[in-house]
Amino acid sequence: MTGSPPYIRPLLAASLSMALAALTAGCSGGSPSTAATPTPSHSAAVPGRIHVEVADIDLTVTDAVAHLDRSGNGSLTMRVRNDDGVPEHLAMVSTPDGGRADLTGGKSTQGNGSLSTAGILLLSGTTVTFHGKSGPSVLLHHVHGVTAGRTLPVSLQFGVAGLIHLQARVSSS
Numbered sequence: 001m002t003g004s005p006p007y008i009r010p011l012l013a014a015s016l017s018m019a020l021a022a023l024t025a026g027c028s029g030g031s032p033s034t035a036a037t038p039t040p041s042h043s044a045a046v047p048g049r050i051h052v053e054v055a056d057i058d059l060t061v062t063d064a065v066a067h068l069d070r071s072g073n074g075s076l077t078m079r080v081r082n083d084d085g086v087p088e089h090l091a092m093v094s095t096p097d098g099g100r101a102d103l104t105g106g107k108s109t110q111g112n113g114s115l116s117t118a119g120i121l122l123l124s125g126t127t128v129t130f131h132g133k134s135g136p137s138v139l140l141h142h143v144h145g146v147t148a149g150r151t152l153p154v155s156l157q158f159g160v161a162g163l164i165h166l167q168a169r170v171s172s173s
Helices: 008-027 031-036
Strands: 050-054 057-068 074-082 088-095 102-104 119-122 126-130 137-140 151-158 162-172
Touching: 050 162, 057 151, 074 088, 088 102, 119 126
Parallel strands: 057 162
Antiparallel strands: 050 057, 057 074, 074 126, 074 137, 088 119, 088 151, 102 137, 151 162
C-alpha cells in the first residue's frame, strides 16, 4: 500500500471489518443453536427413556434409574446409544436444586466409556452402559426433587446433542 492515498487505508479497514461482521453473523445462525436445543421424540413421555433425533443428532437414553438412599446419595444407571455418526461426550449430569453428579470413566483409560476433559466418550454406533461392571458411572449426592410418581428430573449435557432433559425412574437402595 505504499504510494496509496491516505484515505485508502481507513476505507480498506472499514470494508474488512464489515465483511468480517457479515461472515460472523452468517456463521452464528447454523446448526449449533439447533444442537443446543434438540426436540425429543414422543418417547420422552416414558420415564427412564428419551430418543433425540434432530438434524445430525440421533441419541437414545434407556433404562435411566436413580438408585438413591434416604439421604439422596446414590447413582444413576442408564444406557446411552449414539448413532450420530460422530463421537459424543457426556459432559455433565444435573438434578433439581443445582445438584451436580460426579462422572467417573470406565476401567479403560481410552476408548468408549473413558473419561477425558470433554466428559465420558460415546463412540458413534455404540451403546455405553453407565454403572456396569467396567463401564462409566454417574454418582449422585444429596439429591432433591423426587416426584410423587417416583421419578427424578435429570439434565444431561452432551457435547454434540446439547442439553437433554429426562425423567429417571427412582429406586430406593
